[in-house]
Amino acid sequence: MADTEKNLVIFDTDPGIDDAMALLFLKAQPSLKLAAVTTVFGNAETEVTTRNALYLTQRFGIDVPVYAGATRPLTIERGPAPAFIHGEDGLGDVGATQSFAVRPAEGHAADRMVEIIKANPGRVTILAVAPLTNLALALDRDPGIASLVKDVVIMGGAFAWGGRRGNATPVAEANVHNDPHAADRVFTADWPVTAIGLDVTSHCVATHDDAAQLASGGEAGRFLWDISRGYEDLYRRRNQVDGCCLHDVAAAAYLVAPELFALRSGAVRVVTEGIAIGQSIQKLDGHIFGPSAWDGHSSKLVAGEADYAGIVEAYKTAIRSLG
Ligand code: BDR
Ligand code: CA
Numbered sequence: 001m002a003d004t005e006k007n008l009v010i011f012d013t014d015p016g017i018d019d020a021m022a023l024l025f026l027k028a029q030p031s032l033k034l035a036a037v038t039t040v041f042g043n044a045e046t047e048v049t050t051r052n053a054l055y056l057t058q059r060f061g062i063d064v065p066v067y068a069g070a071t072r073p074l075t076i077e078r079g080p081a082p083a084f085i086h087g088e089d090g091l092g093d094v095g096a097t098q099s100f101a102v103r104p105a106e107g108h109a110a111d112r113m114v115e116i117i118k119a120n121p122g123r124v125t126i127l128a129v130a131p132l133t134n135l136a137l138a139l140d141r142d143p144g145i146a147s148l149v150k151d152v153v154i155m156g157g158a159f160a161w162g163g164r165r166g167n168a169t170p171v172a173e174a175n176v177h178n179d180p181h182a183a184d185r186v187f188t189a190d191w192p193v194t195a196i197g198l199d200v201t202s203h204c205v206a207t208h209d210d211a212a213q214l215a216s217g218g219e220a221g222r223f224l225w226d227i228s229r230g231y232e233d234l235y236r237r238r239n240q241v242d243g244c245c246l247h248d249v250a251a252a253a254y255l256v257a258p259e260l261f262a263l264r265s266g267a268v269r270v271v272t273e274g275i276a277i278g279q280s281i282q283k284l285d286g287h288i289f290g291p292s293a294w295d296g297h298s299s300k301l302v303a304g305e306a307d308y309a310g311i312v313e314a315y316k317t318a319i320r321s322l323g
Contacts, residue, residue, distance in 0.1 A: 006033040007150070008123045009255065010113055012069070013248070014042030014130035015052040017086050017231045021315070022129055022155075022248035023053075024220050027062050028318035029256050034064040035116050035124060038109035042130040042178055044081045044090035046071040049130075052090050054102045060220065060322070069109025070133035073179035075272075082174070085234055092227035110137035117145045124148075127255060128186075129155040129248035131175050136182035139189055146191035155251035156183065157197035157280035161264065161304035164199040172278030173198050176270055180278045184270035187280070193300040194263065196251040197280065203308040204250045207243035208232060210316055218323035246315055253311045260307040260314075267297040 009032050013019045026032060037057060039050040050068040057064055072078045087093035105112075113134065117124045126149060128135055135152070138145060156175040158166050168177035176183040187193060211228060214221030228244055235244040254261055266284040271277055282302050283294035 001030055003033055006031055007125055007255065008033055008035045008120055010036045010038060010116060010124060010126045012038045012040065012109070012126060012128040012130055012134050013053060014040050014044070014049040015056060016043035016049065016090055016130070016248070017092055017228050018246060018248040019043065019129055020052070020056055020091060020227065021224055021246060022252040023056050023062070024060060024224065024322060025249050025252050025315055025318045027060060028321045031256060034062065035120070036112055037064050037066045038069050038113060038134050039066065040069045040109070040130045040134050041071055041078060042175065043086040048090050050104050051097055051100060054104060055097045055100050058102065065105035067107055067109040067112045068104045070137060073131065073133060073182065074136060075181040076179070079178070085231065087230065092230055094226050096227065109134045110141055113138040114142045114145055117148050118142070121148045122150055125151045125153060125255060127153050127252060129175070129251055131178035132156065132182040132186045133179045136185040139185060146189050149191055152186070152191055152193045153251055153254055154186070154193060154195045155201060155248045157195045157268070157302070159197055159199050159280055159282050159302050159304070161199040161302070164202055166279070167198060168278060171276050173280065176280050177278030180270045180272045183280065184272055187268040187270060187300055188297045190298050194254060194303070195268065195300065196254055196261070196303045200261065200303040200306045200308070201247040201250040202239065202245050203306070204246040204311045205241045205243045206246055206312055206315060210243060210312065214316060214319045217320050220322040221319050224319065246312065249315050250306070250311050253314050254303070257310070257314055260310045261303045262305045263301040264304045265299045265301055267294040268300045268302065269293050269297070
């Protein structure tokens with residue numbers, strides 16, 4: 001497929017073990033072209049997630065500029081990075097990035113996002129698998145981008161479809177919880193948003209055997225195996241699953257296989273204060289209530305369920321294809 005026919009993707013990310021999985025999944029997709037990787041705080045500080053994005057793109061020959069973005073949430077204080085999930089270095093503390101020092105490309109992630117979208121009207125999908133701060137900043141810098149993007153696909157939120165609630169708190173998913181004001185800004189902007197939240201991603205489990213098979217198949221699978229030993233262990237203890245959740249991969253899979261997802265339409269708001277801070281709530285279209293904070297906001301799509309096995313299979317096929 002010629003590059004001009006491919007879907008252009010800005011990958012906004014906080015690598016992060018499942019972010020690394022998603023980036024390698026994207027590399028394997030012939031119908032997608034990465035226009036930029038933009039980084040933000042989340043699984044580690046921005047300096048670390050940027051270094052990791054640079055390391056991953058260079059090690060796996062992904063030809064794309066990496067732009068560093070926000071280092072803190074819009075309004076609230078930055079909480080501690082979850083080293084117990086992704087390691088101090090964000091990639092499982094196996095020493096992958098030790099002594100790796102390459103500078104990101106010039107410019108702030110939010111500015112570059114705006115430029116790329118304006119230069120390619122109707123062609124760019126933002127795939128955001130991290131706190132939504134860069135997207136909110138981009139909207140503030142130029143609200144006009146809302147009508148120019150093709151789609152905004154997010155790994156974020158937990159909408160209690162199928163009873164699934166939070167992972168950062170009992171009601172809040174981590175990416176939304178890390179910057180609830182940014183998430184509310186992104187969900188209430190007048191642009192298309194599809195959210196693939198914990199409702200779906202927590203059912204997309206690559207088993208220990210899946211990971212072992214991929215590890216014996218080539219460098220990408222071996223690398224993912226190495227960095228995900230502690231991650232898998234955490235999921236085994238915390239979620240009682242024999243493997244780990246492919247959160248960010250599931251959102252990436254939506255770009256190439258949307259038929260795997262069942263979506264619900266309705267306005268989405270995010271709680272920005274109090275004990276439920278970071279909770280994401282969808283008011284389904286057609287449900288009638290009294291006046292509420294959801295009124296006047298355009299509908300967004302939220303994945304309620306999906307073909308979980310199909311998503312895991314797509315991931316395995318992608319990583320295998322990288323050799
Ligand atoms: C999300 O939070 C991060 O820790 C993961 O990379 C994923 O994007 C899951 O809640
Ligand atoms: Ca992530």
